[in-house]
Every structure is written in C-alpha cells, then in structure tokens.
Amino acid sequence: MTPVAGWDLSRCHTFYFDPNAPDNKPVMISGNPPGPPPPPCIPLVNCLPGL
Structure with a gap:
C-alpha cells in the first residue's frame, strides 16, 4: 500500500x-463523499484506531 502524500498515517x-x-x-479524494454525512465515529465499534 502506498501512503497518500501529506497524510499523517497515525x-x-x-x-x-x-x-x-x-x-x-482511480482518483482518491480526501474528505466525505457527496450526500448525507456518515455516522459519528464510535471508537472500537465503527472507527478503529490506526485504520
């Protein structure tokens, strides 16, 4: 996997x-896709540290 330039990988x-x-x-775009916002981040449920 190649990291995206300028991203903090931690x-x-x-x-x-x-x-x-x-x-x-493919073109990768930083940020949320257009449309409704994603659900809030709940650590260890839908937002895992380091991913």
Whole structure:
C-alpha cells in the first residue's frame, strides 16, 4: 500500500474514489463523499484506531 502524500498515517482519514475516473486510473479524494454525512465515529465499534 502506498501512503497518500501529506497524510499523517497515525490517525484515521476519510476518503472516497471519484466515480467519474476511469477504472484503470482511480482518483482518491480526501474528505466525505457527496450526500448525507456518515455516522459519528464510535471508537472500537465503527472507527478503529490506526485504520
């Protein structure tokens, strides 16, 4: 796995892949995808440290 430049790998990050990017060259976008917000982070339930 190649880390994303500038990301602190000791904490969680939210990202999604651009649905309009070609399959052979995916584009990763930092942040939440458009639409409703994700559920809140509950440690050790839906938000695991280090992932």
